[in-house]
Amino acid sequence: VDIVMKKCSLTSLDCRLIVIFCNVSLYRSLAMNPLLIPEAYIIGAQPLCSQLAGLSQGQKKLCQLYQDHMQYIGEGAKTGIKECQYQFRNRRWNCSTVDNSSVFGRVMQIGSRETAFTYAISAAGVVNAVSRACREGELSSCGCSRAARPKDLPRDWLWGGCGDNLNYGYRFSKEFVDAREREKTYQKGSHESARLLMNLHNNEAGRRAVSDLAHVSCKCHGVSGSCSLKTCWLQLADFRKVGDALKEKYDSATIMKLNPRGKLVQVNNKFNAPTSNDLIYIDQSPDYCVSNESTGSLGTTGRLCNKTSEGMDGCELMCCGRGYDQYKAQVVERCHCKFHWCCYVKCKRCTKIVDQFVCK
Missing domain, CATH: 3.30.2460.20 (Wnt (Wingless and Int-1), C-terminal domain)
Structure with a gap:
């Protein structure tokens, strides 16, 4: 709370903590309990975690325990939304937000490849934001990265600059984002159970994209820039690279189905089985050409297009x-x-x- 209050005056009526929860699985229950872009108004320096619409019980507990994290969960989710809109800016479905409460609308009720991407990019956004907040000293429970020294780093280079705390960001994102899925009850073999497994898989794919693209960054030291000494640390990649990587995963996403044992398997066995880094989906995408209230498609009427292009933006x-x-x-x-x-x-x-x- 102290960290939040440093950024916000108690006397300011506009003092608020924006929390866009990256757990896009909340989209499943849009009709009754939509994924909001909630605002935790600070009253007496206490964010009202219990009043944030859409949180599961586990997420409410984490909110109370880690109140200073909520701002960065919100920032990560916003980053994910912006990246989604960039990656799909020239597609029929352009990741548009439809109103102030449901973000992407009813499209997220369908277990399509578009839904798979939004889960992955949102989970990735939270890993990214929390990891960097640790490095910047904004969170009370973490600090700079404690990642082990890479084995291939030259022996005369120093390891231990203040790097992004990927390990902490990864673990916290997994705990918070997946909490709602883990708390759900469902009938074995049902479509709901397939969707739950799909959500968890794509959350993990998003986190792994951030982890896989993290790299070693170094800075030279020495008289007159001689670079006689180097200090190195772990650094997250620019989030655009994460978006690009997940967009490629979207293009090659695998359609899955439940087998009699209640596990997701490929519909088409001619292709290689998806790994934990790949995106999966269970429903075909709706027709995004025309507006359809039941599926949430906004259609493409009124969209700008490129007359000379032969691509999707043409x-x-x-x-x-x-x-x-x-x-x-x-x-x-x-x-x-x-x-x-x-x-x-x-x-x-x-x-x-x-x-x-x-x-x-």
Whole structure:
């Protein structure tokens, strides 16, 4: 709480802790208990964990025990949402948020490959945010990374700079994000049980993407930059690389089904079995071409498209063969940029008229 209050004045009416919980499994119960982007208003310096809609009992307990973590869980989830929207910006389903309470809407009730991606990227976002918060000294229960020295690191290089605490971030994300799934009760062999296994698998795939892309970073020391000594530490990759990696996993995701023993197996055995790093799904994706309230599809009517592209952002594919309208639009952009010594670039703002194409 002390850490939260350093960032927030008790006298400020706007003082609030934004918590977007990355446990996208909350999307399953959107109709009755939607995944909110909850706000824990600070009253008497106590976040109201018990009043955060959508939390399971286990998550409420973790919220009370680790109140200073909640801000970073929220930041990680927001990072995951933004990355999802970047990765799918040129797709029929563009990871749009639909209102202030349900984030991605009813699409998440379907165990599709899009849902698989959102679970993975959200879990990855929390690992990323919590690991870095540890390094920055923002959390009371962790600090810099204590990862073991890599065996291939040259002997004369020092190991132990303040690295991102991936081990802690990974473990906390697993405990918090998976808590809701572990607490569910279901009938063995049901679709709900398959969905639970799918959710847990994709949460883990997201965490592993962050872990696999972490790397050793080093800094030189020495007189006049001679680099006679190097200090090295563990550093997380830029989150865009995590998004790129999970997008590739999305493109090659495997459809699964329950076997009589209650385990998920491949529908098509001709391909290699998915590993813990791969994404899996159990339902076919809905038709994202047209608006459908029952599935949550927003359709592509009104979406911008690229007339000259033959890819998914092209008007033919984006508009699903319905055609498109062309109109003139005024665009403001930076122009006539000049570099000023020493350290900044100054630009003017120019206005131009461009052709834009919108799906019918």
